[in-house]
Amino acid sequence: MKILVCIKQVADMESRFVVSEGASWFEETDLAFRINEYDEFAIEAAVQLKASLGEAEVTVLSAGPQRASDALKKALAMGADKAVLLLDPEAPKKDSWQVANLIADWAKPQGFDLVLTGMQSQDRGSGQVSLFLGELIGANSVSCAVALEASPGSIKVERELEGGLRAQVELSTPALVSCQLGLNQPRYPTLPNIMKAKKKPFETIEVTAALDPAQEVLWMGAPEKAGAAELIEGDLASQVERVVSILKDKKLVG
Amino acid sequence: MKALVIGEVVQGKLAETFGELLGFAASLGAEPVGLILGDTAERPGFEGLLYIGTGAEYAPAAHKAAVLDVIEQEKPDLVVLMHSAYGWDLAPRIAAATGGRQLSEVISVQDGVFRQSCCNGKLQRRVKPAAGLTVVTLQSGAFPSAASAGTPVEKTVEQSSDGALKLTGYIQKPAAKVDLSKAEKIVSAGRGVGKPENIAMIQDLATALGAELGSSRPVVDAGWLGGAHQVGSTGSTVSPKLYIACGISGAVQHLAGMKKSELIIAVNKDKDAPISEVAQYMVVADLLEFVPALTEALK
Numbered sequence A: 001m002k003i004l005v006c007i008k009q010v011a012d013m014e015s016r017f018v019v020s021e022g023a024s025w026f027e028e029t030d031l032a033f034r035i036n037e038y039d040e041f042a043i044e045a046a047v048q049l050k051a052s053l054g055e056a057e058v059t060v061l062s063a064g065p066q067r068a069s070d071a072l073k074k075a076l077a078m079g080a081d082k083a084v085l086l087l088d089p090e091a092p093k094k095d096s097w098q099v100a101n102l103i104a105d106w107a108k109p110q111g112f113d114l115v116l117t118g119m120q121s122q123d124r125g126s127g128q129v130s131l132f133l134g135e136l137i138g139a140n141s142v143s144c145a146v147a148l149e150a151s152p153g154s155i156k157v158e159r160e161l162e163g164g165l166r167a168q169v170e171l172s173t174p175a176l177v178s179c180q181l182g183l184n185q186p187r188y189p190t191l192p193n194i195m196k197a198k199k200k201p202f203e204t205i206e207v208t209a210a211l212d213p214a215q216e217v218l219w220m221g222a223p224e225k226a227g228a229a230e231l232i233e234g235d236l237a238s239q240v241e242r243v244v245s246i247l248k249d250k251k252l253v254g
Numbered sequence B: 001m002k003a004l005v006i007g008e009v010v011q012g013k014l015a016e017t018f019g020e021l022l023g024f025a026a027s028l029g030a031e032p033v034g035l036i037l038g039d040t041a042e043r044p045g046f047e048g049l050l051y052i053g054t055g056a057e058y059a060p061a062a063h064k065a066a067v068l069d070v071i072e073q074e075k076p077d078l079v080v081l082m083h084s085a086y087g088w089d090l091a092p093r094i095a096a097a098t099g100g101r102q103l104s105e106v107i108s109v110q111d112g113v114f115r116q117s118c119c120n121g122k123l124q125r126r127v128k129p130a131a132g133l134t135v136v137t138l139q140s141g142a143f144p145s146a147a148s149a150g151t152p153v154e155k156t157v158e159q160s161s162d163g164a165l166k167l168t169g170y171i172q173k174p175a176a177k178v179d180l181s182k183a184e185k186i187v188s189a190g191r192g193v194g195k196p197e198n199i200a201m202i203q204d205l206a207t208a209l210g211a212e213l214g215s216s217r218p219v220v221d222a223g224w225l226g227g228a229h230q231v232g233s234t235g236s237t238v239s240p241k242l243y244i245a246c247g248i249s250g251a252v253q254h255l256a257g258m259k260k261s262e263l264i265i266a267v268n269k270d271k272d273a274p275i276s277e278v279a280q281y282m283v284v285a286d287l288l289e290f291v292p293a294l295t296e297a298l299k
Helices: A037-053 A068-078 A096-110 A129-137 A191-197 A236-249 B018-027 B060-074 B085-097 B196-209 B217-221 B252-258 B287-298
Strands: A002-006 A009-011 A033-035 A057-064 A082-087 A114-118 A140-151 A154-160 A165-172 A175-179 A202-206 A215-221 A230-232 B002-006 B031-037 B049-053 B078-082 B102-110 B113-118 B123-129 B134-138 B153-156 B165-172 B185-189 B212-215 B242-246 B263-268 B281-284
Touching (some): A002 A096, A037 A057, A068 A191, A068 A202, A096 B085, A129 A140, A129 B085, A140 A165, A230 A236, B018 B031, B018 B078, B031 B060, B060 B085, B078 B085, B085 B102, B185 B196, B196 B212
Parallel strands (some): A114 A175, A140 A175, B078 B134, B185 B212
Antiparallel strands (some): A154 A165, A215 B123
């Protein structure tokens, strides 16, 4: 089984984001970057499938700037077999449709049986690239997977709906599945596997989006802090005292 | 302007969120055309045209084909779905067939410019789609629900079967021992608790307050607490008198499940964490120090 895992490298969400006046993206200098959290579940799912199916090859792909190679190297250390970087320094500013087309142009002729992705990125959070890609490469696709079983030709997925309900879905390959948090427990790469990953095939392909943007970001910035919280700062004792008095005022404690 | 609003059917029931789709259309002054796919006898109340297809509730290729059929007939400017598991799945399929213009989880709109949240709620962006049909999904609760009024004129739309994909059933996660939806007070643990051993100090605070123990999604995903404790759009929706969020940054999915609480107190090292948008008070502190100290003071 030929498996493709599509990942994105995103800024650590604990970061303090700074957006210049008039800019459509935040400043990247001084930020730490990591694998998009959802995508770690997709990588883990692929590595587990490879182990259970025996015959499988896992390719991990990212469309991004040069820094995304670090995310791909970590995916190799987690157990992917080879990596492809679709190098585009402007990729973080591209819209979902442009990015999905970049990936599809490369992926479609490769004949993957199964494509795994995270269900959304933590930075843009649109949740579109995955299903766009499924449509563009002609795969049967399903989103929000919290359980996954694969056998040659057939995939079984549990999709997470609202309120703890799950839908059970079966689909035939070629298939694309987008992964929700909690699908598995993504592993940490071990030191020997990090060393081994350095010898795995790593291909960099320079790409440029041929498509015009489907949308334009006019403004990016911090949300208006209407009704923002009153901050309780200071030393520990005064903070505790303040919270206790709030709870007493509201008659929430005796 | 015309908006095709697509409702959703789960286990034979029409989701109540149909009113939010209508409310969104009304806020734009757009004429709504409804579409419901999947077998249900339930009908929304509004004045206008309602397309009905009967078939499987989750059949993405068949639903996409039916939507494209209605788009062809009605030529809407906007196709609108909720940013739910259903809308999440169907919207990009429609957008991919119509030029890739999709705006996800929209929170407001003004003069054709849509506002969206990004980076875990720390930033927002205002986005203008290129000219042409635009697919939009709405954040749950962002637009007031239109009151049910009137009876739509029904038309049938062909809904084929989806050969390559089959919905085989539903499962409900095991019935919860705790019912957070009825709790008067909730103390919730988030990723900021750091490790499973620290859940005990959150439980101690909950006990001291006579509160139930809640959590954000990462804590459940990591196996530190069972799924019954999860608050948020994929867990329980709660509205207690008191909600104390310990080490919860405030992902939109979590906020959607708890923002209706009467009093929200957040404990977080990061005073800019998005939870501060819904909390009345933000204790800027290391919860590993603050929580035990508060528990002690309450005893």
